[in-house]
Amino acid sequence: MLAYIIRRLVYGVVTLLALSLVVFLLIQASGGGPLDRLKLNPRMAPVIAQLTEQWGLDKPIMQQYFTWLRNFVTPTDVASAAGLTVIFGKIGIQGIMPIVTIVIAGAYTAWAFLAKINQSWWRAFRAFSIVFVWVIGLWLAKSRIVFSLSWGDSFRGDGAVWDNIFGAAGATFRLGITALLLALLIGIPLGIFQAIRQYSFFDQVGTTLSFIAFSTPIFIIAIGFQLLLALYLEKWTGVKLFFVTGMTDPGYNDLGFMAQIGDVVRHLVLPALSIALISIASYSRFQRASMLEVMHSDYLRTAKAKGLPRRRVILKHALRNALIPIVTLVSLDVAGIIGGAIITESIFGWPGVGRLYIQAINAVDYPTVMAVVMSIGIGIVIMNIVADILYGVLDPRVRYD
């Protein structure tokens, strides 16, 4: 399995190199340059000349590419305030992490115990390894020993690309993970219930609604939520429940602890729901289809013929098989989180990677554009490997060789 992962990583690096070259050439071919805006002002000529020299814009394209590549993979000094500390600092994860660690490990151990799984020592080891990884992460975050790459400087004159992206990553993760959790917790059970009650009223309504949600563009959904759940809700009932822009209130730091949580939630609900709605639609449709396929399988008939209660037939024998096809879908969505929700973040003024990306594209700030694209690419490569490993966990027939 280790050999398999290493081989996949090597393929991944090749894929990423190809991706970087293609995207780099596309940016060059798209016309316009990072300094075009300055050219409108004749007095800027010396600045332009200096920046062109500094950024190497007068060099041949392939040379620029290799310069970028070298910058991209060169580690900087041990980071002072960059990288993970920024994310963890923004989410305030240092405080939450020990609790989350204990909850996850505890829940996992309890589950292994309650489900009376064979080879329980192996499960216990895996539960322990989760704790181990979290503790290492915690230590890294606390001790600020963080690996950091230079990724070059932004062409917009606002510092290192790495710092900019990781500065925005906290916001993006907060939004993305919330949306993903909503989608998983709502979409998958929804699909299961629809499959169990196939052709029922509930199923028909669910299928129709998910079809509508799936085919509506995200900006319509986002603006629709802003209008209905924020603007008109306040207009008609006088209740200001949700905010339509930003991550927190300007006066956030003066609020009490509970008020801070409330403020975060009220800012988070609408953008998260907008993103989640489409995922809910697609997850529930996929889950329904794969569940239906499993429900008609021979082994489910066997399970019923053994006299198992219906609940057990569905939750034990059907669900695990029906989850296998969903893994790919969810894994790629997880990878998508890294790139941020470009449209949603723009609509809700959310200071995440997606908004940064749009701003970078408008300014032809290609170190930033490249960095965001590569981050998404790396995320997809890694999540594909994770998905393949998850297949093996869910389905014993999968072998890595």
Added chain:
Amino acid sequence: MRAVDGVSFDIAAGERRGVVGESGSGKSVTAMSIMRLIEPPAGEIVTGTIDFQGTNLLAMPEDDMQDVRGGKIAMIFQDPMTSLNPVYTIGDQLMETIMLHQHVNKHDARDIAAQALDDVHIPGPQTVLDDYPHQFSGGMRQRVMIAMGLSCNPDLLIADEPTTALDVTTQAQIMDLMLQLAADRGTAVMLITHDLGVVAGFCDTIQVMYAGGIVESGTAQEIFGDPQHPYTWGLLGSMTRLDESHAERLHSVRGAPPSLINPPRGCRFNPRCDFVQDICRASYPALRTSGGDDQLAACHFAVDLDLKTIDVREGSTT
């Protein structure tokens, strides 16, 4: 569509009953109905009774039915390759049934499961318990299914074409094993098959099904010695026999089974029957005693036809 209509039969304790018929004749649907595994929208049991040890299974609450399934009536299915859940170990799937019906703890269930695997001659049962179904051949998986079916000592074992998907050498082993185990425990067996050879070797009584109904039933001796229904005769005639010369072509029942959505009027076999008369197209023949003491046949001419003296092979070629 009526997949099974007007089927009525009894199976005595310890009896070995063979149910024979073409694909689509309602054999499996009958078996699934006994287990109450027919669920809407696929189908439903409209009316009738299924008496099992004095209780009508159709009137039973679902909870009680769950005790019957797997506990008192076990079922083995046709395709062992797909009948076991691929993501759980064999031990897990066996122990699940045992814990459910015998109310024992996990440790005891494991011992019972290992014993059940040993009974079906699977080597190294303790280690096999931790293996997954895909690590086994079809024959071995069917042994596991048999072990699973018999692990709770059911009173009736329904085997729905248990050897159809297996190769011929394995077929005989599996049949021997299953019927030996059933005989040891006094379990009644309802063996569904379209293989008359299997039925001849293993069954006490036989019922022949055609287009959703029983056309003939009786002891194995009666059915094989003196078939009363032209369809039974056709089935028997289409068997290869090692003790006869192969000079003649095998007989085949001409035509195809009728559509049950729009069944033929009168006797459902009439479009394919070599002896068809006007009455066959007009009215449906009831099962009535004919031939041997325990023999029933659903043919207007069952008593009159002496099938053995008529050379149907000539008739069928015209």
